[in-house]
Amino acid sequence: xxxxxxxxxxxxxxxVMEEAGKAAINFNNSxxxxxxxxxxxxxxIAVMDQAxxxxxxxxxxxxxxxxIFISGGASSxxxxxxxxxxxxxxxxxxxxxxxxxxxxxxxxxxFGQVDVVASSKDENYSYIPKGFSVDSQNTYLHLTSNxxxxxxxxxxxxxTEVPLIADMSSDIFSRAFxxxxxxxxxxxxxxxxxxxxxxxxxxxKSALGxxxxxxxxxxxxxxxxxxxxxxxxPPVFPIYVSMLTMQWLKNNGGIEAIQKINExxxxxxxxxxxxxxxxxxxxxxxxxxxxNVCFLLKDSSxxxxxxxxxxxxxxxxxxGHRSVGGFRASIYNxxxxxxxxxxVDIMREFERxxx
Amino acid sequence: xxxxxxxxxxxxxxxVMEEAGKAAINFNNSxxxxxxxxxxxxxxIAVMDQAxxxxxxxxxxxxxxxxIFISGGASSxxxxxxxxxxxxxxxxxxxxxxxxxxxxxxxxxxFGQVDVVASSKDENYSYIPKGFSVDSQNTYLHLTSNxxxxxxxxxxxxxTEVPLIADMSSDIFSRAFxxxxxxxxxxxxxxxxxxxxxxxxxxxKSALGxxxxxxxxxxxxxxxxxxxxxxxxPPVFPIYVSMLTMQWLKNNGGIEAIQKINExxxxxxxxxxxxxxxxxxxxxxxxxxxxNVCFLLKDSSxxxxxxxxxxxxxxxxxxGHRSVGGFRASIYNxxxxxxxxxxVDIMREFERxxx
Numbered sequence: 001x002x003x004x005x006x007x008x009x010x011x012x013x014x015x016v017m018e019e020a021g022k023a024a025i026n027f028n029n030s031x032x033x034x035x036x037x038x039x040x041x042x043x044x045i046a047v048m049d050q051a052x053x054x055x056x057x058x059x060x061x062x063x064x065x066x067x068i069f070i071s072g073g074a075s076s077x078x079x080x081x082x083x084x085x086x087x088x089x090x091x092x093x094x095x096x097x098x099x100x101x102x103x104x105x106x107x108x109x110x111f112g113q114v115d116v117v118a119s120s121k122d123e124n125y126s127y128i129p130k131g132f133s134v135d136s137q138n139t140y141l142h143l144t145s146n147x148x149x150x151x152x153x154x155x156x157x158x159x160t161e162v163p164l165i166a167d168m169s170s171d172i173f174s175r176a177f178x179x180x181x182x183x184x185x186x187x188x189x190x191x192x193x194x195x196x197x198x199x200x201x202x203x204x205k206s207a208l209g210x211x212x213x214x215x216x217x218x219x220x221x222x223x224x225x226x227x228x229x230x231x232x233x234p235p236v237f238p239i240y241v242s243m244l245t246m247q248w249l250k251n252n253g254g255i256e257a258i259q260k261i262n263e264x265x266x267x268x269x270x271x272x273x274x275x276x277x278x279x280x281x282x283x284x285x286x287x288x289x290x291x292n293v294c295f296l297l298k299d300s301s302x303x304x305x306x307x308x309x310x311x312x313x314x315x316x317x318x319x320g321h322r323s324v325g326g327f328r329a330s331i332y333n334x335x336x337x338x339x340x341x342x343x344v345d346i347m348r349e350f351e352r353x354x355x
Numbered sequence: 356x357x358x359x360x361x362x363x364x365x366x367x368x369x370x371v372m373e374e375a376g377k378a379a380i381n382f383n384n385s386x387x388x389x390x391x392x393x394x395x396x397x398x399x400i401a402v403m404d405q406a407x408x409x410x411x412x413x414x415x416x417x418x419x420x421x422x423i424f425i426s427g428g429a430s431s432x433x434x435x436x437x438x439x440x441x442x443x444x445x446x447x448x449x450x451x452x453x454x455x456x457x458x459x460x461x462x463x464x465x466f467g468q469v470d471v472v473a474s475s476k477d478e479n480y481s482y483i484p485k486g487f488s489v490d491s492q493n494t495y496l497h498l499t500s501n502x503x504x505x506x507x508x509x510x511x512x513x514x515t516e517v518p519l520i521a522d523m524s525s526d527i528f529s530r531a532f533x534x535x536x537x538x539x540x541x542x543x544x545x546x547x548x549x550x551x552x553x554x555x556x557x558x559x560k561s562a563l564g565x566x567x568x569x570x571x572x573x574x575x576x577x578x579x580x581x582x583x584x585x586x587x588x589p590p591v592f593p594i595y596v597s598m599l600t601m602q603w604l605k606n607n608g609g610i611e612a613i614q615k616i617n618e619x620x621x622x623x624x625x626x627x628x629x630x631x632x633x634x635x636x637x638x639x640x641x642x643x644x645x646x647n648v649c650f651l652l653k654d655s656s657x658x659x660x661x662x663x664x665x666x667x668x669x670x671x672x673x674x675g676h677r678s679v680g681g682f683r684a685s686i687y688n689x690x691x692x693x694x695x696x697x698x699v700d701i702m703r704e705f706e707r708x709x710x
Contacts (some may be wrong), residue, residue, distance in 0.1 A: 001386070002385070002386040002387055004387055004391055004392075006391065006392065006393045006396075007393070008393070008588065009390065009391055009392060009393060009394060009588065009591055010391060011391050012388070012390055012391050017379055017380055017388040017390055017391070018380055020379045020388075020390060021376045021377065021378075021379035021380040021388075022376065023376075024372055024375045024376035024379055025372055025373055025376040030357070031356070031357040031669075032357055032359055032671070033367070033372040033375075033376075035364065035367055035372055035375065035550040035596060036359055036361065036364055036365060036366050036367050036372070036550075037359075037361065037364060038361045038362070038363070038364060038672060039364060039551065041361075071426035071427050071428075071552070071590070072426050072427055072431075072573060073426075073573075073587045073588055074587075075572070075573050075586070075587035076427075076573045076587075078571075078572075078573070079571035079572070079573060079574070083571075103572075106572070107571050107572065110569050110571060188588060190588055190591075195390040195391070195591065195592055196394065196588045196589065196590055196591040196592070197426070197552045197553075197590035197591065197592060197593055198552075214465050216433075216434035216438075216462050216465060217430070217433075217434070217458075217461070217462060218427060218428075218430050218431050218433070218434060219434070231430070232428045232429075232430035232431075233363065233364065233428055233543060233545055233551045234551065235426070235551055235552035235590060235593065236364055236545075236550065236551040236552065237550055237551070237552060237592055237593065238552055238590065238592065238593070241390060314386075316387070317393060
């Protein structure tokens with residue numbers, strides 16, 4: 001038995017992986033693999049329609065929004081967002097909450113003026129910048145809702161009259177929020193939605209078509225909306241597995257149910273970090289992420305022994321990002337509470353042996 | 356038993372689909388699915404390294420070339436090629452051999468001057484334009500090596516001093532050719548290389564870095580070369596299945612062996628089309644594709660009956676593209692000769708019943 005705490009690509013529900021494995025050999029009892037069927041086939045069109053509908057259902061999207069599945073990862077959204085939204089003479093506000101926010105800022109500067117309204121770089125991004133103001137002349141305010149590397153999460157989206165755009169790659173579908181504040185939301189699939197290879201984009205129709213630069217067809221959101229995410233051959237299998245994962249979430253009670261479980265899972269682990277005298281959390285408490293739990297051993301010389309104990313118990317993917325060090329337990333939707341209990345038990349045993 | 360003649364996504368070797376199905380549940384006996392492991396894990400780095408090495412081995416690439424796996428399909432290469440190669444004041448030559456070549460031309464016009472040196476539009480792209488000249492001032496000559504929709508294939512690449520760039524999406528790895536004439540070759544995976552979701556790019560290092568426009572990081576070939584196709588999270592599963600497919604090809608004798616089989620397969624089907632008085636091929640004989648075989652029933656009212664007979668025998672994906680009509684048998688590397696014999700037998704039986 002393995003417990004997969006990887007930050008992404010990350011754990012998916014066991015039943016989803018089993019269903020995906022079967023479909024790679026024989027999809028829908030068609031005698032064909034999902035890997036070899038046409039994206040224009042009845043069977044795959046049904047998958048795509050269902051994937052789009054599941055996003056709409058899970059997030060209770062109004063008809064103001066379009067849902068597309070494209071490729072290129074969140075990294076491609078870093079430039080597609082300003083390319084499609086920010087005019088050469090316009091400006092956009094960005095919050096610098098970590099490495100990924102920084103990359104988004106760097107790409108946006110190619111297209112217009114960028115106003116970095118707040119940053120937590122001064123303390124190695126261990127907190128979420130708050131209390132800043134945003135000039136209403138900005139076309140949008142760009143946020144990273146969860147910072148995978150540092151284990152911080154935006155628990156309250158800023159109150160501002162400027163429309164929000166957010167990278168929700170690492171916490172989409174993990175909690176309820178008010179979608180209507182957003183002009184656009186994007187998320188690479190490979191954390192909470194599915195395997196690597198597709199990117200979800202949710203966009204407010206009325207916000208599109210306002211820039212004047214010429215944009216290649218594949219880089220216009222309208223192209224993919226008009227083509228129903230099939231302007232060109234879509235990443236069939238990643239979209240299929242994402243659909244299965246969203247179906248699993250819906251069958252298990254949707255966002256409301258998973259949010260409660262996610263809060264319990266995170267509390268279980270943070271409580272142990274705070275109680276256990278050998279460990280310390282790295283993120284400011286009020287900004288702690290319910291998806292990525294980052295912590296250190298106070299005595300870093302104990303790391304090899306703790307790693308060994310985790311490995312023996314089947315816990316994998318716990319190494320912290322190099323810029324933070326220590327440990328990171330990524331506990332996305334698909335991570336069962338039992339697995340977190342296993343990790344907590346190891347921490348307790350480690351304390352008994354080494355405390 | 357199904358015989359999958361789809362144009363793409365298309366048939367893959369049976370053993371590849373079985374291996375992929377197993378890996379989606381338990382990869383390399385790790386107790387983890389290929390869908391949930393980190394792209395930075397030892398196991399996936401080995402997959403990526405092997406995929407790159409297989410491309411180099413299969414095509415006998417010299418060290419002048421870099422191999423990357425990215426996403427966005429050939430449709431993204433339509434704009435990435437001119438964005439990275441064609442300066443605002445430069446010009447590039449394009450051959451218009453079909454719908455996809457046309458889309459490449461349309462995107463290139465956003466970046467510089469485009470010289471359409473030849474077209475076969477006058478006869479619905481049923482032949483390959485030949486005998487044209489290319490001004491040596493052109494930065495490159497863009498070709499589509501195989502036209503999936505019309506069943507035409509470039510059997511001899513033009514002799515010119517201008518470097519070649521080619522969309523080889525539908526015939527990469529199907530035959531030998533002189534790579535050294537090319538500055539860049541691209542191919543969406545989903546025909547001859549793997550499932551939908553990744554794009555192979557082979558690029559001559561010395562041809563890069565010559566344009567002056569500012570390019571978003573994700574759209575620069577150098578970014579993906581420097582990052583070893585892992586600048587951002589790559590499409591893990593599509594690359595894995597592509598690696599398996601290339602491994603299968605290498606184990607079965609590589610390009611030399613498959614080219615011979617592909618020629619035999621195509622001859623078997625074209626001979627029947629030419630012999631059978633009920634059918635007629637749509638492409639000019641000298642330009643016929645060994646990958647996509649397009650043909651019509653002379654009496655189109657017989658189509659439903661022929662379709663029914665194909666369906667009963669398990670042959671699927673035979674509908675011609677709407678712009679050509681009739682039938683299209685896509686017989687990529689993974690299609691066994693036996694399956695083509697099944698189709699030929701149906702055509703003969705159809706002749707006996709309806710001739």
